[in-house]
Amino acid sequence: MDLLRFITAGSVDDGKSTLIGRLLYDSKSILVDQLEAIERQTKNKANGEIDPALLTDGLRAEREQGITIDVAYKYFSTPKRKFIIADAPGHIQYTRNMVTGASNSELIIVLIDARQGVVEQTRRHSIIASLLRIPKVVVAINKMDLVDFSEDVYNNIVIDYTQIAAKLGLKDVTYVPISALNGDNIVDKTDSMPWYKGLPLLEFLETVEIAENINLSQGRFPVQYVIRPQTEELHDYRGYAGKIISGTYKVGEPVTVLPAGIQTTVDRIEHNFKDVSTAHAPQSIVLHLTDDVDVSRGDVIVPTAFLPKQSNELEVLLCWMDTKPLLSGNKYQLQLNSSRVRAVVKNIEYKIDVNTLENIPFDGTVKLNEVVKATIRTAVALPYDSYADLRANGGAILIDETSNITVGACMIQ
Template structure:
């Protein structure tokens, strides 16, 4: 039965100390998804730290610095299974300097859990993470209003936080928003229904995650195959073999299909599709395969094989919604490396069109500098063409990252508009 379960990837986000790691620890603990030896190790560590019970946050805070400081720094991935569904959790940091890690953890999520401290309501970091979830087009957002035990399980405060979030989120494109009052520390409405909040008639968090509809984010129409490497094996039976290896990022490829290689524009037909030593009749996203063509064409890493009558844009100028992730500000017209699928080119930021004010979501044009955690619409020019779709149409061919050539740090992540 479990083999047929759908897999749900979800991320947790919110401000520091809102209880993200404690919530995940409670989910794992109450759903009995903790191994006995792991539980014993956490109990021992909790005693050393002077806690009366189990410190649930330790189930995800695995780095030494995290345990010493009591915060989450890196993205912690955890896996668990219930009789109804399999889950991959990405526990992301709340500190503003680790927003880039939140972008990483949320980039493949089907749902986002936004935690809000019931005492503080919606604050700037809540708005920032919610807006990033909107930009990444995460289809489901669950707003968990946590620490309800510290506000006497007040329905009035719960409704006040809902009003705050709805006023803000009305300006964003989020398809499905749900609200759940919880106490991650005590377990109210996490796995089991709360006896302290009888006024809440909705489902607990785990039931919501188990029954949530998962729609595929894979583009099944537009055939895209970015080439990662050229295979020229010299073993018996493969002397004349020339295959192009990569991962299908959209659509379906079949033997005999008419294809075009971009950016060159040369056309051919698919001769074979290979997976290890097997020949396949077709390949679809997200399969990793090798494709051979009937014609000898000069193809290298970064090129893209697509259907002849359904091609992406081939451009050197692109407009991108950019999240600036680096401590250092963007340098005017500085050169960066841009990575898009398997393609890497030099690029520069031509223009910052506008920036978002995170608190109001208003577009600002009075200050067009790019500093850490800024979100802006920018124009980028590359030295060689990229084969792109909009992020709305295809997450893989619609996303880019920028890398500083001198430090090799990822300075920005962007969605092509």
């Protein structure tokens, strides 16, 4: 059974938490004690119905303010697929939270209040989705019950968003009219909108193709751990454990160990404690090489025929996530997959307005939630790919050396 990671985004009160709660409730992915706790909290409601939003808004402060203030991850499954949902905040000051939640997502659900239509937050979240190269977009037009399930309202919003999608290069966009509170078009098709001929939301999520998003040609295998038991039974055992983030590996295939550039061949591949002749993304394996070469955590083993770029100067789009401003010349640690090296932000060219995608002149500092185009110099040359070409090997983070806090998300250009 495959796994779909997706993120929900929208303006405050568009119904993100209600939608996720409805998916969890209607797919029967709620523990009995959770359900009993929610039922106790909704006893005082006039109609006695469960508020689905309470299943996701776990923090007391969130409920008091009626907003989601952090990225909340939820897991659920159906007989057809497993899901991990990231619920991102709607406020503009939480851009960093959306970037965090969207970085590993294969699909984004952009919620739009049918009464409000396309608003500034809709454009901002769509821009971030385009910057992060999220492959698939679902526009869920919510609260259709409050506009009398009007087909004209739905069509007008589709027309407005289609223009945004065309401008941003969002090609795979699906539109679904829903009422998250009442469950219309969430799990089952509703009789209230007979004019809608598409799938209900959950059925679409269960059947949408995601395998095409996995690159099976450019092999990238970051080494996470070197296995050397050095026991009497396994005296000569040397295996390199990690996850194939893209591509396919075969026994006997010529490979190169980067950044050293050492060439060798694949001797054995272990997957689930068995020897296999081939392995592919996103499998976790133990790789054995023909030659006894020096390989450490952070090195990347790649097919010699598909070498990545390699440099100690990286051009990046950087989303700043720290309350302490970024200054040109600041030193950090940069982590790309399992490799962590010292780095310095050498130059900042300009800022990017996440509401318009326009370039803004750099004014000397970068504040929380701002996105900039920058150059980062690393202590050693790193093997990398453009984020646009291969997200798995093109996204990195900046880490504060003192506090060990993640302060920036980088999309390598």
